[in-house]
Amino acid sequence: MMGLSRRRLLALGSGLVAGAVVPARAQGRPFHVFAVQWRGATDVDRGMKDYLARAGVEVRYTERNARQDHKALAAIVAEIKRERPDLVYVFATEAALGIAGPVDGDPALYVTDIPVVFAAVGDPLSARLVHDLRKPGRNATGVMHLAPVSVQFEAMLSLFAAKRMAVMYNAAETYGRGAVEQLREVAARAGVELAVDTPLADDGKPRIELIGPTLARLAATRPDVLYLPSTSFFIPLAKPLTEQAVALGLPTFSANEPMIRSGDAMAGLVASFYEVGQFAGYKIEQILRGGKHPEQVPVESLSRFSLLINMRVSRRLRVYPPITMLRYAEIIDAH
Template sequence: MNHMLIPRNCSMHAFFAFTSAGMTRLLCALFLCNATLALAQTPAPRDQPVEARHIGTVTIAMVLPREEQNIEEAFKAYLQHQGLSVHYIPIRFSGRAEDAGRLRQEVRDAHPDLIYSWGTPTTLALAGKVDGPAGDAIRDIPIVFTEVTDPVGAGLMRSLDHHESNVTGVSHVAPLPVQLNAIRSYRPFSRLGYLHNPAEPNSALVRAQLQQLAAQQKFEVESADIPLDARGEPDVQALPGLIRSMAERKVDFLYIGPSTLLAFTHRDLVTGAALQARLPTFCATESIVRRSGCMFGLFSNGANTGRYAAAKAMQILVQHIPAQRIPASTLQRFSLLINMRTAQGLDLYPPMLLLNIAEVIGLGPNPLRLGMAPR
């Protein structure tokens, strides 16, 4: 995979005008500056204390709303490489708020030394909001999360550095201004489409941030709410129609943020509908580009995210540092991934300079001409 090294001499969140002559400068702005590489942030195997091999077997509850993927594989591989003996207990979360109590009890019954949690809804179901009533929320077992977009905005902690909670972890999403620069590096835009899921806490946060940046950067956000059924669940059958309406409203790109519903559970439905509507898609997470049909995206590599989360778990389990003293982090190195099969289907080819730094997948027949949606 190709990665762009972070330039050290740029100012934070620098922006550059989109011109052919200024394209290189714009690419510099895709990445946060004055930061170290993600792998440099993750302690190397030789830097970990030798005690890992002498503390006995620890128990980690792996709480996921899905099957394990490369993030979890990297998490486990890192701990194994450090010589830590781990008994893993897989626990599946339905994603429904009404099942949170049952989930907490199942986790407590497992008596884990540490909980690994994937995603905002799952982590909130376990720990609850830091300023909310404790109730039966898990506040006495350390929780290490991955793929929580905005832990402060979601209410999991008061700040990333001094959070005073039993929750820490790694966010995988590039800052939104950096994502917008990535979109501009492919093609200028004046209007972005956004599907808001009222059932996901992150969705309203991302929309508000997009709208704030739209006012600052002079573009429009066309937002559509996904309707809820009688149980309060999103009506996924409405998605194709909402996406067609976005195309009719002449949005330049459909922005798909870090939504479990859109970017994971129903990613094929979303990207297939966008392709049929000839609507370009930009995604903030990896799997919807790599395993479905999103046209391109910018994100932290999943394996790096898993390793970095594992390093935090080592601090808790081996060095006995309380989770309260371990800052939550966002990786500072991002991968640009282009799904050329989708780009071919839309006849929307990326600039050559992007191809020089991006990983390109899906070289093959045009999916629209074959009359099929991407798998």
């Protein structure tokens, strides 16, 4: 897996901040960063904080956890406007949309006059968080954490020789809906059958108790692979969710690292959450200490993703990856 050291990050940004003036208001006191979590502290948040600490950027944090509740975000926006921090850091698409709003959002409802750096956002263009990845066009920038859906699809074809795929996603989240739309398009072009389901209750919210029945319905379609698009709802449930999938004979491919490392997903094309956070920390440093405006800081992802394969799960399911893949994949639980 690619290492994302401070030296490498500084190399990425060489020449960008040379000669920049440290904001006068930061002299003699720590920068104030208001950090908004969507589902509690993650490795992304830890990577961001560690990067800034190692870079010698003195920061005072105010932290709020929305607990995956969209209604909580309005109160957090109001608090940010009262506190006037130097910068707002936001984890996940739903939280970023609730805090910064879409590109044409009402400034009265969102934070638009304070720099915002988001992290772990799957598709900021489709979510309308920015106008353009290279030039965000607003007071917000950040780091993407997912390989494109089309690339994940190709990886699943190579790994499972899939002719039929099942997808369980969170229809309450922006990224999940967009990912399923993209997957339908690439699957149709490739002639792959797709069965799609979601553990959504009648109130429009996902429910833990609906995961089992949803998996059972998908297993009945006899897919070659179960795909789990990125969602904050699934990650805390990584172990029990993927254990249920294995019990049903479903090899699972995930877009998120924790589903494989902490759960029983068989494989995934993923970015390191910790390194995503480090990259977000670098962008925060560019803005706070380097004097860059977010409009000048492109939205980026890590330059490489890792193919993770859990051989323990592979052996249990008796579904084995091609030998050629083992030459470049990262093998976990190999014994």
